[in-house]
Amino acid sequence: MRKDEIPKETVNRLPIYLRCLNRILLRGHSTISSDELANLVSMSPAKIRKDLSYFGKFGTRGVGYEVKPLIERIRGILNLDKNWKLALVGVGNVGSALLSHPGFHRGCFKIELVFDDDPELIGKEISGKKVHDSSEISNLVEKGLVQIGIIAVPNEKARDVAERLVRGGVTGIINFAPVSIDLHDDVKIYQIDISTELSRLTYHMVP
Amino acid sequence: MRKDEIPKETVNRLPIYLRCLNRILLRGHSTISSDELANLVSMSPAKIRKDLSYFGKFGTRGVGYEVKPLIERIRGILNLDKNWKLALVGVGNVGSALLSHPGFHRGCFKIELVFDDDPELIGKEISGKKVHDSSEISNLVEKGLVQIGIIAVPNEKARDVAERLVRGGVTGIINFAPVSIDLHDDVKIYQIDISTELSRLTYHMVP
Known part of the structure; x- marks a missing residue:
């Protein structure tokens, strides 16, 4: 999918997910369920899954998301791995x-x-x-x-x-x-x- | 429709429409077509019509929006008519x-x-x-x-x-x-x- 085909609102939410995931990592957690993440950013788990689905496959049913790889991936999408x-x-x-x-x-x-x-x-x-x-x-x-x-x-x-x-x-x-x-x-x-x-x-x- | 049933993104866009409409009013225009408004805020006319449709009926086919009443209406929706x-x-x-x-x-x-x-x-x-x-x-x-x-x-x-x-x-x-x-x-x-x-x-x- 081309970058400009992804909904603006999805892109706008990525930095919010990122901020939240960084906090979770600082607290020492390596995985987070989609319900927990949803709760932290005050959104539905379905909406988060839908947002992330534009960029590939993330998370494992029953386990949730691995925090560090998800952070790296979102940083990459947002070009935050560049200077x-x-x-x-x-x-x-x-x-x-x-x-x-x-x-x-x-x-x-x-x-x-x-x-x-x-x-x-x-x-x-x-x-x-x-x-x-x-x-x-x-x-x-x-x-x-x-x-x-x-x-x-x-x-x-x-x-x-x-x-x-x-x-x-x-x-x-x-x-x-x-x-x-x-x-x-x-x-x-x-x-x-x-x-x-x-x-x-x-x-x-x-x- | 209840306030919390209206999409967050729609609400987030209202202040942008408002800023744009205020500029149009300052330039002395009393009406604006949905195409012109769309162009000024870099969005599709259909999306603007959809956003506004949550709050009632706006605009007249072939004429567009009356700027001043639309400003007043959006100000009311955003509670900007209060102190x-x-x-x-x-x-x-x-x-x-x-x-x-x-x-x-x-x-x-x-x-x-x-x-x-x-x-x-x-x-x-x-x-x-x-x-x-x-x-x-x-x-x-x-x-x-x-x-x-x-x-x-x-x-x-x-x-x-x-x-x-x-x-x-x-x-x-x-x-x-x-x-x-x-x-x-x-x-x-x-x-x-x-x-x-x-x-x-x-x-x-x-x-």
Whole structure:
């Protein structure tokens, strides 16, 4: 099955399974039943089996899933067994929080380049990373073979930054600015926005 | 149809439709065809029609959707026509970014209370909000009739903060700490985590 034929919702759930399986491994368990896994991620066992079935055969009836091989397999599917170079644009509050996020100091994601357009910040080091001038984005991103851009700038600058990243060869973007950016189809953009999550939450709540 | 019978993915897409419709309204359009809307959110018109069909009858064949009534209707479904009081715990980088987020200075979400356990911060004002001692969470959240908590503290403190919020009567939580928190079923937790979004992104990318 081709990657783009697999339901988006299935792909979106894989990182959640992965986080859960990593926790189980840390607790010292080597197998988990599909009921237990379902319980931990608050989903039906049937749905988990259906999700995983897109990627091959997993689990043994009566035994469940072997945790470590399943983790490896999901990491492979999500391309987390590769190394990814990131460029962070904007070192305000959000950017600074990302620079100290433990996820970027181990594992497959490495923040390679940091940019800002504030003359007070350019040339300084933040969390051990030199801040480059945003006017250099395309040039340095291309030289550094960076694949992923993180946009953490104010709304009105987000589109321009996205275009510079793409000109430098970036094909995936995480956008923290609460504004939608349309780019051409071969660049994937994911937006992280508190308003979106809050409205998903209030749907379920009794006012 | 009962709220919990509607697919999670449908609910998750409603805020995306809403953001898109708001943009269309700002551009001065009063109607939009289901093809145009589909194009803007990168989905099939059939899927959008299916999603909306869970909530009633929308749109007219040959004309499309009337933007303003559709916005009002989706806002109603997501409970965004109510007022929500929030408590923010943790005013490090993430918390500070949230305090200056434009979304909390208009609209239905209001950060009512701010907490931290750093003695240097307690009693100070940040973005016009007084920082209270985290030991007071349950007490003040209950008095203030706060419904939603935002957790922006280090991993190891996240679970304790969640429990204090719930004791104060909070029934919905947004968790920015990259750690899963299991609480009882009547509390909804949404996690915002860059690692999750990054792995959804790399799934689609060619390494």
